Each structure stands twice: as C-alpha cells, then as structure tokens.
Amino acid sequence: MIEASPTVLNFVWTASFTVMTAYYIYLILLLVACLLGFWCRKSDHTLKIIMWLLFALVVTEAIVYVMAITMKLKPQFFLLYHIYVPIEYLFVSLYFSKHIAWARINTAFYLLAGMVVLVDIYLSLIAGDVFSYPGKNLNVSGFLIIAWSATALFSIRPEIDRSIFSFPVFWIGIGFLIYYSGSFFHNFIYGLLIKSDSGLAAKLNAIINKGVNDVLYICISIAFICSHRLKKYT
Amino acid sequence: MLSSPEEIYLAALSTALIMLVLVAIVIAAIVKYQRRYRLHMEEVMAMKQTYNEELLKTKLEISEETLDKVSNEIHDNIGQMLALVKINLFTINVQDKVSTTKKIAKAKEVIVQVIQDVRNLSHTLSPEYLSNFKLVEWIAFEVDLVKSSSAMQVTFEQVGQQRIVDPQRKLIIIRIIQEGISNIIKHAKASNIKITIIFENELKIELVDDGMGFSQNQKHTGQGLSNMKLRSKIIGGEIEIQSENMDGTSIRLTVPYE
Numbered sequence: 169m170i171e172a173s174p175t176v177l178n179f180v181w182t183a184s185f186t187v188m189t190a191y192y193i194y195l196i197l198l199l200v201a202c203l204l205g206f207w208c209r210k211s212d213h214t215l216k217i218i219m220w221l222l223f224a225l226v227v228t229e230a231i232v233y234v235m236a237i238t239m240k241l242k243p244q245f246f247l248l249y250h251i252y253v254p255i256e257y258l259f260v261s262l263y264f265s266k267h268i269a270w271a272r273i274n275t276a277f278y279l280l281a282g283m284v285v286l287v288d289i290y291l292s293l294i295a296g297d298v299f300s301y302p303g304k305n306l307n308v309s310g311f312l313i314i315a316w317s318a319t320a321l322f323s324i325r326p327e328i329d330r331s332i333f334s335f336p337v338f339w340i341g342i343g344f345l346i347y348y349s350g351s352f353f354h355n356f357i358y359g360l361l362i363k364s365d366s367g368l369a370a371k372l373n374a375i376i377n378k379g380v381n382d383v384l385y386i387c388i389s390i391a392f393i394c395s396h397r398l399k400k401y402t
Numbered sequence: 403m404l405s406s407p408e409e410i411y412l413a414a415l416s417t418a419l420i421m422l423v424l425v426a427i428v429i430a431a432i433v434k435y436q437r438r439y440r441l442h443m444e445e446v447m448a449m450k451q452t453y454n455e456e457l458l459k460t461k462l463e464i465s466e467e468t469l470d471k472v473s474n475e476i477h478d479n480i481g482q483m484l485a486l487v488k489i490n491l492f493t494i495n496v497q498d499k500v501s502t503t504k505k506i507a508k509a510k511e512v513i514v515q516v517i518q519d520v521r522n523l524s525h526t527l528s529p530e531y532l533s534n535f536k537l538v539e540w541i542a543f544e545v546d547l548v549k550s551s552s553a554m555q556v557t558f559e560q561v562g563q564q565r566i567v568d569p570q571r572k573l574i575i576i577r578i579i580q581e582g583i584s585n586i587i588k589h590a591k592a593s594n595i596k597i598t599i600i601f602e603n604e605l606k607i608e609l610v611d612d613g614m615g616f617s618q619n620q621k622h623t624g625q626g627l628s629n630m631k632l633r634s635k636i637i638g639g640e641i642e643i644q645s646e647n648m649d650g651t652s653i654r655l656t657v658p659y660e
Binding site: 318321322324325326327328332338341342345346349350352353356357360 | 409413416417420421423424427428430431432434435436438439441442443446
C-alpha cells in the first residue's frame with residue numbers, strides 16, 4: 169500500500185476544503201438572491217423574469233446536489249446544466265431585450281433564441297458529451313449575453329434624481345458581464361488544466377467559476393434591493 | 403499546471419484583456435448615462451420654465467378675462483339697473499302718492515338686486531374665490547357668464563364622479579375652455595354650445611357648437627387654436643379639433659389628472 173505524504177494530504181484537504189466552501193458560499197448566495205427576488209417589491213415587472221430564472225437554478229442545483237453529493241452520480245449531473253444553459257439564455261436575453269428600446273430588438277431576440285437553442289442541442293448531443301461540463305454551450309450563450317448586457321447598459325434611460333447605480337438593470341448587466349467574462353477565462357484555463365492537473369483544475373474552478381457566480385448573485389441581490397427601495401419610495 | 407510558458411502568458415494576457423474590456427464597458431456606460439442625464443435635466447428644466455411662463459401668462463389672461471367680464475357686467479347690468487333707479491327717482495311726482503310709492507318700491511327692489519350683483523362681482527374679482535372652485539363649479543360659473551352676456555344657448559353636462567384636479571392644471575384647463583368659448587363667440591356664429599366634462603381614467607372635456615365651422619385646410623391667423631394646443635401639451639394633454647364648413651366644430655381635450 170502506498171502511503172500518502174503529509175504534503176499531498178494537506179494539498180488534497182485544502183483543495184477539497186476550498187472547493188466545498190466555495191460551493192456552499194455559492195449555494196447560500198444563490199438562495200439569498202432567490203429569496204430576495206420573491207420578497208422584494210418590483211419597481212419594474214421584468215425583474216420577475218430574473219426571479220423565476222433564479223428559482224429554476226435553485227431547483228437545478230438542488231437536483232445536482234442530490235445527484236452529485238448524495239447519490240454520487242458525478243458525471244451524470246452535468247446533463248442538468250446542458251438543459252439549464254439554453255433556458256438561462258432565453259430568460260436573460262428576454263430580460264435584457266425588454267430594457268433595450270430599439271424596434272428591431274424583439275426580432276433579434278426571437279431569431280437568436282432559436283439559433284442558440286439549436287446550437288446548444290448540437291453542441292450537447294452531436295459535437296460534445298451531455299455528461300461533461302457544458303463549457304462550449306456557456307461560451308456561445310455567454311458571448312451573446314455579454315452583447316445583450318452591454319447594449320442594455322448603454323440603453324438605460326435617465327430619470328430625474330436617479331443615479332445609474334439605482335437601476336436594477338445596471339446591476340444585472342454588470343453581474344452578467346462579470347460572470348460570462350469570467351466564464352470565458354475559466355473555460356479556457358479549465359480546459360487546459362483538466363488534462364494535466366485535475367486537482368488544481370477543481371481548485372481553480374472553485375475560485376474562478378464559483379467566484380464569478382458569487383459576484384453575479386451579489387449583483388442580482390443588489391438589483392432586487394434597488395428595485396424594492398425604488399418601489400417603496402415612489 | 404499549465405503545460406507551457408506560452409499558455410501561462412496567453413492566460414494572463416486574456417485575463418488582463420477581459421478585465422480591461424469590462425472596465426471600459428462599465429465606465430463608458432456610466433459616462434454615457436451621465437451625459438444623457440445632463441441633457442435630460444436640461445430638457446426638463448426648459449419644460450419647467452415653459453410651464454411656469456405659460457402658467458403666469460394663463461393667470462394674467464384669466465385676470466384680464468375676468469376684468470373684461472366685470473366691466474361688461476357693470477356696463478350692461480348694474481349700469482342699466484342704476485339708470486332704472488335714477489329714472490324712477492327722478493320722475494317722482496310727490497303729488498301723486500300712489501305712483502310715488504310704486505316707484506320707490508321698484509327702486510328699492512332694483513337697489514337690492516344691484517347690491518346682490520355687486521357682491522357677486524366682488525367675489526369674482528377675488529383671486530382666491532375662483533381658484534377655490536372645483537373644476538365643474540368653475541366651468542358652470544363660466545357657462546353662467548356666457549349665458550348672461552350672450553344670446554347663445556349653453557348646456558353643460560357632467561359625466562362620472564368629479565375628481566380632484568391639480569390647481570395649476572385646473573387654471574390651464576379653464577383657460578383652454580375660456581379660449582374655446584371665446585373663439586365660438588367671436589367666429590363661429592353659433593346659437594348652441596354644448597360643454598361636456600367626462601371623469602374617466604383621464605379627464606375629457608368636449609366643446610361642441612353648431613356654428614359655421616371651418617375647413618381643415620383653412621389658414622388660421624389668430625393665436626387661439628395654437629394657444630389651446632400649446633397649453634394642452636404642457637399639461638401632458640391632447641387636443642383634437644374636428645370641423646367642417648357649415649357643420650359646427652367640436653373640440654375634445656384629454657388631460658391626465660396629475
């Protein structure tokens with residue numbers, strides 16, 4: 169029997185501690201954002217889209233938790249993310265399309281939504297594996313969501329006595345910009361690392377992927393709080 | 403570990419690039435918002451200034467209109483009644499006791515009426531008096547004035563339960579109605595005017611006359627219609643004017659309550 173050295177044990181313990189802590193912090197922030205979504209008053213009704221998106225994600229993560237942690241169905245749970253990614257794209261792009269005051273945006277929304285769903289199906293079923301991390305799917309929808317959120321950020325219409333920081337769409341736009349930019353970087357590094365050092369890849373995943381997710385849910389929570397204050401005082 | 407220094411270099415470069423692009427997007431969005439906000443505030447200030455100027459003008463015009471009506475009232479009504487008193491008193495023949503009693507009684511009756519009319523007029527001259535009126539009462543007051551000073555038949559109808567209208571908005575609405583009525587009196591040669599006020603989700607006021615009307619292509623030299631349109635615009639309302647030659651005119655004003 170080969171006995172593990174204290175250095176290796178220490179690394180494995182630290183890595184698993186980091187991964188699990190990051191995972192639980194991520195789940196707590198997601199739950200907080202979801203609860204805030206249901207509790208806060210909505211100054212604009214489009215925020216309900218984000219509220220239901222978070223609910224869908226909570227349900228997905230609950231199933232993933234049961235599959236991965238309790239039932240140990242480790243690679244199989246990735247299937248849920250393959251289903252979740254196009255749904256997330258549809259919700260997020262629908263939200264941003266409601267905040268962009270250009271007449272052709274709705275047409276673009278429907279066209280791109282159809283295309284993204286088809287590309288995701290192709291990437292999941294034909295070009296890739298449904299039991300692996302849907303990095304390419306995330307890159308496709310991420311690229312478009314970055315474009316949607318940047319356009320939405322530039323389309324915020326000024327209102328009297330309101331700073332840009334009080335608009336929920338600003339925080340949601342920033343959140344998705346950071347999340348998908350981080351995701352691009354994460355997918356790139358993760359793809360390179362997973363072949364040579366899976367432990368470090370997992371640790372990096374915990375830091376970057378969960379980190380940008382945390383930023384996203386904090387931004388969404390701020391958006392809900394802004395919406396609540398706005399509704400309360402108007 | 404990353405497999406080669408080139409990949410580490412590429413990873414670091416792409417991270418820096420992504421961060422730079424992100425920061426640039428956020429800063430550009432904030433700067434653009436600030437610029438649009440400044441422009442928006444300038445527009446709002448300009449609109450406020452126009453609104454205040456129009457409000458002041460409206461107040462002055464309402465005062466002028468009131469003074470004009472008071473002057474007509476003094477000349478046409480009070481003047482006539484006092485002349486009647488004068489004739490009665492000057493033609494008294496003290497020998498004829500029956501006739502004298504009758505004339506004094508008539509003079510007393512007219513004097514009581516004159517006192518009542520002067521009291522009413524003094525109320526009209528007080529700025530608070532009219533502005534304390536609710537919109538329906540004020541329109542009814544205007545209708546009474548038109549009835550008493552012209553041969554036109556004026557009917558006034560209220561639909562729905564009266565709602566509170568902002569005082570400044572009320573002033574402008576009244577001025578639009580006065581302008582409309584004044585246009586009908588001056589140009590329409592109408593014999594009937596119907597004014598309807600409708601309290602729905604928005605406030606609607608209709609002025610319909612059976613006068614000579616005008617063609618939509620006809621050029622208007624006066625300021626009346628354009629003033630009415632401008633005033634309805636500054637209180638966020640809309641005015642619709644329909645008219646045909648020899649077929650009367652209808653003016654529909656739609657205004658939000660706030």
